[in-house]
Amino acid sequence: MAEQPTASERFIQGILPENPVYRQVLGLCPTLAVTNGMKPAMTMAGAVLFVLVCSNIITSLIRGLLKPHLRIIVFTLTIATFVTIADRFLAAFMYDMSKALGPYIPLIIVNCIIICRCEVCASKQGVFTAASDAVGQSLGYALALSSIAIVREVLGTGMIFGYRVLPEAWPDWSIMILPPGAFLTLGLLMGTVNWFSERK
Amino acid sequence: MENKQQTDSVPAEAGSVIHVAPSPHLSDTALTTQRMMMDVLIALAPVVGMALYVFQWYAVHQLVICVASCFAAESLFTTMRGKPITLKDYSAAVTGVILAMSLPGTAPWYVGVIASFVAIGIGKVIFGGIGMNIFNPAMVGRAFVMIAFASALGATGYEDALSKIDAITQATPLTAFKQNGIVAPLADLFWGSTNGSLGETSALACIIGGLYLCIRRTASWEIPAGVILISAVIGEIQCLVNPQAGWTVLHHLCGGALLFGAFFIATDPVTSPLTPKGKFIFGIGVGAFIMLLRLFSGYPEGVMFAVLLMNGVTPLINRWTIPRPLGSAK
Secondary structure (H helix, E strand, C coil), rough: CCCCCCCHHHHHHCCCCCCCCCCCCCCCHHHHHHCCHHHHHHHHHHHHHHHHHHHHHHHHHHHHHHHHHHHHHHHHHHHHHHHHHHHHHHCCCCCCHHHHHHCCHHHHHHCHHHHHHHHHHHHCCCCHHHHHHHHHHHHHHHHHHHHHHCCCCCCCEEEECCCCCCCCCCCHHHHHHHHHHHHHHHHHHHHHHHHHHHHH | HHHHHHCCCCCCCCCCCCCCCCCCCCCCCCHHHHHHHHHHHHHHHHHHHHHHHCCCHHHHHHHHHHHHHHHHHHHHHHHCCCCCCCHCCEEEEEHHHHHHHHHEEHHHHHHHHHHHHHHHHHHHHHHCCCCCCCCCHHHHHHHHHHHHHHHHHHHHHHHHCCCCCHHHCCCCHHHHHHHHCCCCHHHHHHHHHCCCCCCCCCCHHHHHHHHHHHHCCCCHHHHHHHHHHHHHHHHHHHHCCCCHHCCHHHHHHCCCCCCHHHHHHHHCCCCCCCCCCHHHHHHHHHHHHHHHHHHCCCCCCCHHHHHHHHHHHHHHHHHCCCCCCCCCCC
């Protein structure tokens, strides 16, 4: 087997070189759904950070016990445990945000970023590497979400985090906070990222 | 096109080589993009003239903004792609004029600018430029601003009670009928003295321009024929079901953007099917969607969405209507 990357390599790779959204194109459903504003996007990123770090650590700890044909279901159960914790936590302490995010917090269970990291990194490497991989990937995910959400929220409402950044006269592009805006923004930003990385 | 292929594939010194190239071997070299676009602009002249007559400065304002923005967008985006700027084929001008004619005169300036940039950028250049786009660029731009600025392009966006121009102080005929059951006089719809998007009000101007396009064969007659046929059929059924409303088949045909859409928007050769049979199916589909949206949706008019929907299934229609070569087995 090829040499596995070290903890710091895993961390760096997650942020840009293997960014979950722009490079691996994983977890697009929540990416499109929650980026209509910075607040829901950052809540989502926080929830993913919690779930990914916890499930990567647990998976890494039990990696010696995993049977190849049962590993996916073990990953899913591990993830589901932490997603339930995150979901209940949000419902208890951030009720409005929990309502706004709707099914997308429970759906982190099937978010392919997390199962991908369990499979690729945590089930093969030590706890420290798995944790730094999880943090790196989560930061990359947060970066992607915030880049899309900033474009959509500024154009769609003239605000960032609910604070007005553009003058009152700004005509709100309501298409940007609707689903078509998500697809257009993601596509154009992904094109921009590819364009920049090709020029290097 | 054919010449280019040959010069690309044949080495310079091979003078006596027989060129083997795919058909068609005889093509009309006069049928250039530029000529077709000029034809469309000529055909749009009566429509533009009528818009200038009815809406005056509103039409001038919208036309200048849209055409200038389309030229600017075309130059900007083709330069970004590293391609030579192709303003000379007038396709940006056609997109700009059709876009302006499909907007309400009262729309604020940024609506035209954003619609033009979206039309050229996301509607056309992103797919690879002219000839490559799936959806009609002008309608992509219009759909974008229609959803983005619902208040400026919705039913109330067309009205301005303080305007000096009579047409703009009233509701559009389709909205007035949908909301209050008011039936506009047929003559007004035919001549074009009602409110509406700039180019859609006059049925007469659309027919004159459209016939010119069909006679010049720049537009295929099958598409408008299909649109008008199916609209008349569905309109007649609706009339028989609900005769007391007073909105006849001719109201359906002359009102709103049906004729403008049938002749100028649906006939875009890039985004419509290739074969005559396919074109007819395409026209039927556009007309059926227009009538469905008019009768059953919340929108008073549905030409834009109908054209975009049928653009989406154009590749499928092309696949269904591949002509059988002469002499081949059934």
